[in-house]
Amino acid sequence: MTPHLDLNNIVLLGRSFEEYRRMFSLDHSQLESRKILDVASGVSSFCAEACAQGYNVTASDRIYRCSPDDIARRCRKDLEAVLAQMPGVSDNYNWDFFRDIPALENHREAVCSAFVRDYTVQGIGRYIPVDYPDTAFADDEFMLAMVSHFLFLYDKFLDYEFHRKTLLELLRVTSGEIRIFPVVDLRGERSKMADAIMHDDSFSRHGISIRHVDYEFMKNANEMMVIRINK
Structure with a gap:
């Protein structure tokens, strides 16, 4: 059996705007003039980067009840746990977007830092505490989730x-x-x-x-x- 990441829970790792653009096949026409919901967004910097470009994005996650420092510590702990396993499972991954494991670590750290900076400033206005599957959003509040x-x-x-x-x-x-x-x-x-x-x-x-x-x-x-x- 091919080894894979052995996780005990959902890890708090974030992705960047560029990763979202590629993961979800996004372009400017799909983002402009739309209210967008990022679901269980954690420490991804997509919301921060998208809003900085003038897009209307709301991030939602249960973790947003926590302080910036607590979230940053949790992210670092989860990142270390994943990185410790990566050498043994590296064949399961393509190393073109990330050159190697250190580059992956640097990228994930940069994403978390960008999130924490924006979360510290914007707080609940942009980052909504949500315990899925229940939300307090209005009917049809968003165009894209x-x-x-x-x-x-x-x-x-x-x-x-x-x-x-x-x-x-x-x-x-x-x-x-x-x-x-x-x-x-x-x-x-x-x-x-x-x-x-x-x-x-x-x-x-x-x-x-x-x-x-x-x-x-x-x-x-x-x-x-x-x-x-x-x-």
């Missing part, structure tokens, strides 16, 4: 009912599309949750597709699910 490295990837920790309820809630608060990346689990295999969602009658009136994207750090993690909402 994006879920990065949360649903499907962590299916060993998040059961099907959690996936289903979270996506139903996102359908309530979003009017355009929901995009989820990746659709594989921690072993790099297509998540059974993804297939179940595609065959669940609760989502049958919406257009669900799997699309290839221009991002593949973990091997086989090169597709996103797109839910085109029909109300």
